Amino acid sequence: MSTAAGLDRAKLLAARFKAAQDRPYLASALYALTVVPSGRVPTMGVDRHWRCYVAPAFVDATPVTELAGVWIHEVAHLLRDHHARAGRLPAADQRDHLRVNLAQDCEINDDLLADGLRLPEGRVEPRDFGLPAGGMFESYLPAIPASPPHGADCGSGAHGTPMPWELGEAAGPARIGAVEAEALRRQTAEAVRAHQRARGSVPAGWRRWAEQLLEPTVDWRRALSGAVREATAWAAGAVDYTYRRPSRRTPALGGRVVLPSLRRPLPRVAIVIDTSGSMGEDDLAAALAEVTGVLREVGVGAHRVAVLACDADVHAVTRVTSAEQVTLAGGGGTDMTVGISAALALPDRPNIVVVLTDGYTPWPAETPSCRLIAALIGAAAPEPPSWVETVRVDLGQ
Incomplete structure (x- = not known):
């Protein structure tokens, strides 16, 4: 030097x-x-x-x-x-x-x-x-x-x-x-x-x-994973009583009374993917990428996730452990209320529903009995009702 x-x-x-x-x-x-x-x-x-x-x-x-x-x-x-x-x-x-x-x-x-x-x-x-x-x-x-x-x-x-x-x-x-x-x-x-x-x-x-x-833009990937993580923690904390497994205090009562035990249910997640004609290939690719992220957040080793492909009707319902297993079908009109209703009607009713959509859709008239997270894809996506947890997905990030 x-x-x-x-x-x-x-x-x-x-x-x-x-x-x-x-x-x-x-x-x-x-x-x-x-x-x-x-x-x-x-x-x-x-x-x-x-x-x-x-x-x-x-x-x-x-x-x-x-x-x-x-x-x-x-x-x-x-x-x-x-x-x-x-x-x-x-x-x-x-x-x-x-x-x-x-x-x-x-x-x-x-x-x-x-x-x-x-x-x-x-x-x-x-x-x-x-x-x-x-x-x-x-x-x-x-x-x-x-x-x-x-x-x-x-x-x-x-x-x-x-x-x-x-x-x-x-x-x-x-x-x-x-x-x-x-x-x-x-x-x-x-x-x-x-x-x-x-x-x-x-x-x-x-x-x-x-x-x-x-004026930095919000990291939507971190925001979405954070919303899902918080929702799954909420769902995991929703303890309930069950008689399938009696309380350990039952023997102390001489068998005259059977006490229930507390159970901590595993979070059940459904993902509704908007496959309507207004969703382009880039939008669907972003949706699939986020499916992988959501599966990672909720821990698919313990349970599986229901994925519903929906436009104005539900075309495919699958239970998956990776994004590659998702089947996208549709391409018509848009009504995510149909997909949300179908998700809540599943045998294993979800306590978290994630909707991946461009936002050009009707929404349920009232808050459903679950946590509802909307990942709105695209800068121009309309705002959903105030009770919907919302994350805006910027495809340019």
Whole structure:
């Protein structure tokens, strides 16, 4: 690693000043980066601790205007939490970290170029791979080919894989922790919003990022599994008395009186899937995915779950232990009251009914004698009656 003496620090910091002056809503994040000169980093890169590694030769060869664009590019990786998002990718994708980096660069660079920023030659953008602008790197990744052995590398602050030129967890200059980093993201998002209101000149990609950070959408998978978990806990707590197994206190009464014992019933779940014509293939795929989630939540090892395919009539009733066993039939009108009624008429009457629907359906006129959870698929799904426990499923998440 080279020393700071080999770096044209005045030029580098002049470029950061220009970036912060031209995009003042990014100033706090830009000035939070700690500069680390390095002869091993290809150009510039960041780690997850907000340290910015800079190659002196790259600074010498790059005009100030382009260096300003690279400053914004690198801080964008950290503001958009790319390393954490990369950590949620499948393991096979994570192993090709340079390919992930290319997809992330596509997400960033189309915003920067549309904003009039200059970037060095060799930068990538979505159109290089025949992809539309304005997407997230996760959506770009499947179209990115296997990366070359010496592709762009923005460091672990982008793709999440520690690089040999990074200082590591304990060594080196000041680091920014996860809590402070999140505070910086929120502060920057608020600055983006304020700048937009005052001047109306913030690029669409930064506006979208700020809106998602300041007004995050609810994780519907977690919300739905939480609703089912809470409902099953409620059902499991509904103890009752039974004479099939007398109380252990009965012998103490000399056999003259038989006392009942308490029993704790296993939750019984029915899932009504809307298979009407208004439900598209993506909707049905989401419904099937949630069947798997519900089965996992209620524990299919102890009991089974009834699944009813319903449009204006019930077409199939099955008891399943996995989503692959579900039969979807229908495609006509929509009336989930028929499916709910059929579920409650089953021999093993459920105490929890989950309805997976786009919401364009009548609902029962009164609260049924069970917990009713509606997973409304699609952003435009109408609101059901207030007594229905509701989770909105956003297929874009």
